[in-house]
Amino acid sequence: MDTSRDGGLMVGLCVTVTLLAMSSIGGEAALTTNFYDDSCPQIYSIVKAEVRKAVAKEARNAASMVRLHFHDCFVNGCDGSLLLDNTTDFTSEKYARANINSARAFDVIDSIKAALEAACPQTVSCADILAIASRDSAVEAGLVPHYPVFFGRRDSLTASIDAANAFLPSPNFTYAELKENFANVTLNELDLIALSGAHTIGRVKCLLIRLFSLKDNLQTNTGFRDFLNKTICPNGTQDQQPDGSFIVTDLDLRTPDKFDTNYYKNLRKGEGMIPSDQTLQDTRGINQAFVADFAFNPVNFFFQFAVSTIKMGNISPLEGDEGEIRLDCKKPNPTVSPRIAIQ
Ligand code: HEM
Numbered sequence: 001m002d003t004s005r006d007g008g009l010m011v012g013l014c015v016t017v018t019l020l021a022m023s024s025i026g027g028e029a030a031l032t033t034n035f036y037d038d039s040c041p042q043i044y045s046i047v048k049a050e051v052r053k054a055v056a057k058e059a060r061n062a063a064s065m066v067r068l069h070f071h072d073c074f075v076n077g078c079d080g081s082l083l084l085d086n087t088t089d090f091t092s093e094k095y096a097r098a099n100i101n102s103a104r105a106f107d108v109i110d111s112i113k114a115a116l117e118a119a120c121p122q123t124v125s126c127a128d129i130l131a132i133a134s135r136d137s138a139v140e141a142g143l144v145p146h147y148p149v150f151f152g153r154r155d156s157l158t159a160s161i162d163a164a165n166a167f168l169p170s171p172n173f174t175y176a177e178l179k180e181n182f183a184n185v186t187l188n189e190l191d192l193i194a195l196s197g198a199h200t201i202g203r204v205k206c207l208l209i210r211l212f213s214l215k216d217n218l219q220t221n222t223g224f225r226d227f228l229n230k231t232i233c234p235n236g237t238q239d240q241q242p243d244g245s246f247i248v249t250d251l252d253l254r255t256p257d258k259f260d261t262n263y264y265k266n267l268r269k270g271e272g273m274i275p276s277d278q279t280l281q282d283t284r285g286i287n288q289a290f291v292a293d294f295a296f297n298p299v300n301f302f303f304q305f306a307v308s309t310i311k312m313g314n315i316s317p318l319e320g321d322e323g324e325i326r327l328d329c330k331k332p333n334p335t336v337s338p339r340i341a342i343q
Pocket residue numbers: 060062063064065066067070101102103104169170171172173178195196198199201202203204205206208251274276
């Protein structure tokens with residue numbers, strides 16, 4: 001953690017070297033940074049432009065896209081399964097507990113996909129779009145530097161709502177449960193603390209604040225609990241607007257749309273918005289040292305967020321001739337009809 005006093009250039013170099021080294025771990029086909037260099041070099045400019053447009057339209061879109069990559073990777077690996085809608089064969093992961101009325105910005109992913117299909121048809125997978133859109137979103141919100149994105153994932157032919165319900169963490173998980181949940185996908189405590197820092201941007205439904213942070217005294221800072229109850233999410237009967245949309249508040253009340261270290265500063269004040277946030281500070285252990293380090297050393301947080309995101313992006317991808325390159329992120333490619341297959 002000595003990088004704190006180095007300049008951004010040094011950190012950028014360090015990120016690149018560390019991550020290139022990471023990619024060579026394990027003998028099998030690995031994701032690479034140059035995967036689209038010949039087939040779709042425009043991927044960088046196209047995704048950046050689409051992300052920039054979407055975030056300018058609504059700042060929250062940055063947070064929503066960072067979360068999509070996470071919710072894709074934790075469920076049978078980073079294979080774009082989260083993006084699939086219902087089919088006759090399976091129910092979409094979009095209806096899983098952690099995603100329903102919550103996961104969003106699918107329309108932005110569709111715009112990115114359309115722009116990429118126009119420039120380089122049938123080339124860029126939806127799973128890879130989630131990885132680069134997540135990076136560009138975090139950067140758009142303030143993350144520095146521009147860490148390298150690894151590519152080569154292919155898209156799943158199916159999705160599993162049961163796996164999404166089993167493997168996406170809940171806001172009332174204890175520290176031990178969070179640790180196990182991350183260990184299940186080869187992520188450690190440092191990854192848990194660093195990736196949770198994504199909650200420095202984005203929104204949470206007041207319904208969940210009342211259900212988890214205000215229920216059962218899971219939020220133990222009574223002053224902050226009163227503030228949440230009376231000022232931030234008042235009126236328990238009004239969780240939804242007349243149009244049916246849910247009332248939300250900020251996950252980082254200080255700088256809601258800025259990717260910075262205030263999430264960790266909030267935790268140290270006992271002001272984590274959801275119990276799974278506050279427990280990262282309240283549980284005794286090495287976690288408290290990580291929280292303290294990230295609270296005061298943005299360079300360390302940004303570096304570790306990049307490293308842990310790359311690691312998360314490596315969770316059992318489909319590669320080579322596995323899966324497919326979806327033409328529409330929302331549905332598996334049409335298969336050859338049986339009648340034609342028989343001929
Ligand atoms: C450690 C376990 C985690 C739990 C229990 C958790 C839980 C939650 C919950 C309950 C919300 C609010 C959802 C809603 O009210 O609709 C949320 C939002 C969010 N989460 Fe997490 N999360 C975790 C880790 C992560 C990780 C690892 C990332 C990304 C690296 C992430 C990124 C986000 C973002 C950006 C939002 C805001 C999304 C938006 O505004 O659309 N979370 N999370």
